[in-house]
Amino acid sequence: MEQPSSHLRIKRSDAVSIVEFADRKILEELSIQEIGEELHQVVESEPGIKLLLNFKNVDHLSSAALGMLITLNKKVKEQSGQLKLCDINRQIYEVFKITRLNRVFDIHETAEQALSHFQSS
Amino acid sequence: MQIPEEFGVRESDLVEMVIPTDLKSAKESEARIMGELARHHYSDDVTFAIKLALEEALTNAIKHGNRNDASKRLVVRYAVNPQQTVIMVRDEGPGFRPRKVPDPTADENLERPNGRGIMLMHAYMTRVRFNEAGNEVWMLKKNRETPLPSPPRQ
Numbered sequence: 376m377e378q379p380s381s382h383l384r385i386k387r388s389d390a391v392s393i394v395e396f397a398d399r400k401i402l403e404e405l406s407i408q409e410i411g412e413e414l415h416q417v418v419e420s421e422p423g424i425k426l427l428l429n430f431k432n433v434d435h436l437s438s439a440a441l442g443m444l445i446t447l448n449k450k451v452k453e454q455s456g457q458l459k460l461c462d463i464n465r466q467i468y469e470v471f472k473i474t475r476l477n478r479v480f481d482i483h484e485t486a487e488q489a490l491s492h493f494q495s496s
Numbered sequence: 497m498q499i500p501e502e503f504g505v506r507e508s509d510l511v512e513m514v515i516p517t518d519l520k521s522a523k524e525s526e527a528r529i530m531g532e533l534a535r536h537h538y539s540d541d542v543t544f545a546i547k548l549a550l551e552e553a554l555t556n557a558i559k560h561g562n563r564n565d566a567s568k569r570l571v572v573r574y575a576v577n578p579q580q581t582v583i584m585v586r587d588e589g590p591g592f593r594p595r596k597v598p599d600p601t602a603d604e605n606l607e608r609p610n611g612r613g614i615m616l617m618h619a620y621m622t623r624v625r626f627n628e629a630g631n632e633v634w635m636l637k638k639n640r641e642t643p644l645p646s647p648p649r650q
Contacts, residue, residue, distance in 0.1 A: 435547065435548070437555065438552055438555075438610075438616055442610055442612070443609070445608070445609045446609050466541065470548070470616070473615075474600060474612055475606060478606065
C-alpha cells in the first residue's frame with residue numbers, strides 16, 4: 376500500500392517499510408526539516424521498525440541532509456529498530472565515504488540485498 | 497579580503513551578486529553559477545563538487561553567518577572559465593574560526609549531526625580560503641576533468 380505524502384513514498388514489503396524520496400535533491404533546509412519530521416513520525420509509529428531508505432531518486436544532498444539521517448538513525452536504534460540505506464548513486468556514496476558515514480550507516484547496493492539483510496525480530 | 501593570489505583571477509573577472517538572506521535568493525544565485533558551468537561544459541563530477549561546496553557555503557552564510565536575519569545581505573562573487581571556477585561568499589555575521597570546528601570524521605564525532613559543511617567544502621574544492629574574521633570564503637575549483645575528445649576508434 377502506498378501512502379502519498381509531500382516528500383516521501385512509503386511502501387511495505389513484508390515487515391519492512393521502504394521509503395523513497397520524492398525530491399531528487401534532499402537539500403533545501405526546509406524540505407530536509409520536513410523530510411526529517413515525516414521520517415520521525417514513521418519511526419515513532421512502529422517501535423522496532425525495519426526501515427529501508429531507497430536513494431534511487433536522489434542525485435544531490437548536503438551536510439544538513441546527512442545530519443538529518445544521523446538523527447534518524449539514532450532514533451531508530453533507540454526504538455530497537457533497524458535502518459538500512461540502498462541504491463545510492465556513485466557521487467552521493469562518495470559523500471558518505473568522504474565523511475566516513477559509510478561506517479555509521481548500513482548501506483547496500485540494491486533494495487533486494489538490503490531486504491535480505493534485515494534481521495527477523 | 498583580497499582575492500587569494502593563487503586563485504589567479506582579477507577583480508575585473510568577477511561577477512558580483514548582492515542578495516537577501518533567504519534560501520530562495522541563494523538558490524537563484526546558485527542557478528546562475530550552475531548555468532555558467534553548463535555553458536562551459538563542466539563534467540557532471542566537477543559540477544556536483546562545485547554545487548555541493550557552494551550550497552554548504554551559502555547555507556553557512558545564511559544560517560550561521562546572518563542567522564536568517566532578513567535585514568542582512570549576502571555577497572556572492574564568481575568567475576567561471578573553462579579552466580577553473582572561483583566563488584566567494586560573504587555574510588554580515590561575526591564570523592568564526594574554521595580551525596576550531598572539530599573534525600567530523602574523527603571516530604568520536606561520527607554520529608554528531610552537525611559540522612560537516614566546511615569539511616565537505618575542503619574535500620570537494622581545489623582550494624578554500626577564509627578571511628581572518630571567518631565571514632568570507634573563497635573557493636577555487638580546477639576543471640581538471642574537462643572531457644578530452646575521444647581518440648578515433650581503430
